[in-house]
Amino acid sequence: MSVSVRVDHVSMMFNMSSEKVDSIKEYLIRVLKHKISVQPFWALQDISFELEKGDALGVVGLNGSGKSTLLKLISGILKPTSGTVETYGSIAPLIELGAGFDPELSARENIFLNGAVLGYSREYMAQHYDEILKFAELEDFADIAIKNFSSGMTARLGFAIATMNVPDILILDEILSVGDYKFQEKSFARMETLIHSGATMLFVSHSTSQIEKLCTKALWLDKGHVRMYGPAQEVCQAYEGAWE
Numbered sequence: 001m002s003v004s005v006r007v008d009h010v011s012m013m014f015n016m017s018s019e020k021v022d023s024i025k026e027y028l029i030r031v032l033k034h035k036i037s038v039q040p041f042w043a044l045q046d047i048s049f050e051l052e053k054g055d056a057l058g059v060v061g062l063n064g065s066g067k068s069t070l071l072k073l074i075s076g077i078l079k080p081t082s083g084t085v086e087t088y089g090s091i092a093p094l095i096e097l098g099a100g101f102d103p104e105l106s107a108r109e110n111i112f113l114n115g116a117v118l119g120y121s122r123e124y125m126a127q128h129y130d131e132i133l134k135f136a137e138l139e140d141f142a143d144i145a146i147k148n149f150s151s152g153m154t155a156r157l158g159f160a161i162a163t164m165n166v167p168d169i170l171i172l173d174e175i176l177s178v179g180d181y182k183f184q185e186k187s188f189a190r191m192e193t194l195i196h197s198g199a200t201m202l203f204v205s206h207s208t209s210q211i212e213k214l215c216t217k218a219l220w221l222d223k224g225h226v227r228m229y230g231p232a233q234e235v236c237q238a239y240e241g242a243w244e
Helices: 024-032 067-075 107-117 122-136 151-162 181-196 208-214 232-241
Strands: 003-017 038-052 056-060 082-087 091-094 169-173 200-204 217-222 225-231
Touching (some): 003 067, 003 200, 038 067, 038 200, 038 217, 056 067, 056 208, 056 232, 067 169, 067 200, 091 151, 107 122, 107 151, 122 151, 151 181, 169 181, 181 200, 200 208, 208 232, 217 232, 225 232
Parallel strands (some): 056 200, 056 217, 091 169, 169 200
Antiparallel strands (some): 003 038, 003 082, 217 225
């Protein structure tokens, strides 16, 4: 099997202000006058793992454990402070709800906008337009501005666009938590199809049952460190047992 994602001794550090400021201007003035201190915060420390084509990795951990930071590093949104992240092939990230959408534009316009962001031509998006709206169950809302959508409607549209074909790497961060049960079941079926078609998936969820059902491997992050990495069922059971 060929490697799809390789994370090698990755650490990520952010500079955290020790006090609250209301604007970037105020922050810079305080820094220049040495009236504000900055503390390093290590969101991730020495993370290493490797995924092959067709692997599905579930990432678990409490809030603040570094899950979303890890996905942003793999997506290329962030660059690691140290270590390396290697990805091979196209990436379809669905990390932040509504990312890539313009709230003032309609669903129709945003389909083409989001497609352009992902590197697809207008002609290609036109071919998949009806399919996207149907899967997202938004046929009657095509000309409504995204700002008037519920979080669930926005998530359905984003998911439908990201999964309209088989990406090499699919990245999902708690996206399914905002959908209703019916749409979650439909989304799971599509994700299983993508995995069976050879896509590599990284999936953050607070639901260990979702991860056990969908993923082959799991990574447990605890305050930026790897607590456990291995078969999804074993990791999820250990994670659940830690809080009993």
